[in-house]
Amino acid sequence: LSTPALVIDAGALERNLATMATARPGARLRPHVKAHKCTALAREQYRHGHHGFTCATVREVEGMVAAGLGDDLLLANEVVDTTRLARLGALLDRARITVAVDSEATIDAAARAGLDEVLVDVNVGLPRCGCAPEAAGELAELARARGLTVRGVMGYEGHVVGLADRDTRAEQLRVCLERLHAAHRLVGGELVSAGGTGTYDLHDDRTEVQAGSYALMDTAYAGLGLPFEYAARVVATVISVSSGFAVGDAGLKAFGMDHGNPTVEGGRLWFCSDEHTTFTPEHPVVAGQRITMLPAHIDPTMTLHERAHLVDADGHVLEVWPIDLRGW
Numbered sequence: 001l002s003t004p005a006l007v008i009d010a011g012a013l014e015r016n017l018a019t020m021a022t023a024r025p026g027a028r029l030r031p032h033v034k035a036h037k038c039t040a041l042a043r044e045q046y047r048h049g050h051h052g053f054t055c056a057t058v059r060e061v062e063g064m065v066a067a068g069l070g071d072d073l074l075l076a077n078e079v080v081d082t083t084r085l086a087r088l089g090a091l092l093d094r095a096r097i098t099v100a101v102d103s104e105a106t107i108d109a110a111a112r113a114g115l116d117e118v119l120v121d122v123n124v125g126l127p128r129c130g131c132a133p134e135a136a137g138e139l140a141e142l143a144r145a146r147g148l149t150v151r152g153v154m155g156y157e158g159h160v161v162g163l164a165d166r167d168t169r170a171e172q173l174r175v176c177l178e179r180l181h182a183a184h185r186l187v188g189g190e191l192v193s194a195g196g197t198g199t200y201d202l203h204d205d206r207t208e209v210q211a212g213s214y215a216l217m218d219t220a221y222a223g224l225g226l227p228f229e230y231a232a233r234v235v236a237t238v239i240s241v242s243s244g245f246a247v248g249d250a251g252l253k254a255f256g257m258d259h260g261n262p263t264v265e266g267g268r269l270w271f272c273s274d275e276h277t278t279f280t281p282e283h284p285v286v287a288g289q290r291i292t293m294l295p296a297h298i299d300p301t302m303t304l305h306e307r308a309h310l311v312d313a314d315g316h317v318l319e320v321w322p323i324d325l326r327g328w
């Protein structure tokens with residue numbers, strides 16, 4: 001392997017997918033592909049029984065359709081660019097596509113793009129997208145008046161999924177769900193879509209959970225004590241050794257850094273620069289030696305790599321998976 005190289009431990013991935021599929025079988029999970037941006041990995045999730053997927057970008061939806069994984073795709077994000085959205089309208093003969101709306105503008109864009117189905121996005125406490133719960137019914141009526149089918153509601157509790165204490169997570173989730181269920185009573189429809197890796201087992205059966213990070217994990221989520229293992233690592237090569245420290249050839253351009261520095265396995269990281277990580281190894285290292293590093297945030301890490309190498313327990317490469325859902 002040329003480094004930096006993104007590797008996926010096939011055994012750990014399989015165990016993570018199986019653990020989730022047991023906890024939330026079939027349609028109780030709508031895996032979010034933004035967490036890996038890889039149709040080969042999505043195909044593994046499909047094989048584990050999840051046939052509906054969550055997407056964050058038009059590009060992700062298009063890529064999933066092209067890969068034959070378009071049974072039931074939810075674009076869980078607002079799009080007002082009608083030109084871009086019309087690319088999805090043109091795919092409806094090959095796929096089922098639902099888009100989130102939270103305003104008159106997004107409903108108008110969906111209708112003009114030739115889409116059939118929407119879902120009302122509700123603000124459950126994260127200051128991002130979503131309408132006020134009390135406005136959801138009116139928006140649903142507006143969408144229906146434009147000829148759109150309203151499948152239900154979604155509300156992503158992104159401010160809750162990473163809370164370290166499980167009881168606090170559960171308590172805060174209850175507040176979010178009160179808002180979401182109030183909106184659902186006004187909107188109707190079969191779908192209540194919400195949640196992430198940190199709340200996957202706190203939702204009841206009424207919710208389809210949109211978790212994504214559980215498949216590959218990262219050090220931020222590992223702090224929550226969830227039953228998912230690290231399955232993604234970046235392999236780097238030691239390129240320089242000095243007294244008291246060494247340098248690997250994977251830097252901040254190989255890792256999403258918004259959740260903090262990556263972790264060097266078998267070393268203490270000092271700092272990352274563009275193409276370097278300076279660290280103190282636990283045991284002496286030499287130039288040319290390989291080290292492995294764990295990302296703090298998996299989603300933005302995946303998007304920095306063109307491919308992932310699926311490896312067995314001995315580190316042999318089994319397959320090379322393109323990270324083919326990158327871009328917008």
Ligand SMILES: Cc1ncc(COP(=O)(O)O)c(C=O)c1O
Nearest residue numbers: 076156195196197210211212213
């Ligand atoms: C809309 C939406 N749903 C679900 C998720 C869940 O992701 P994760 O599994 O990383 O918690 C995210 C992540 O940011 C999201 O933006």
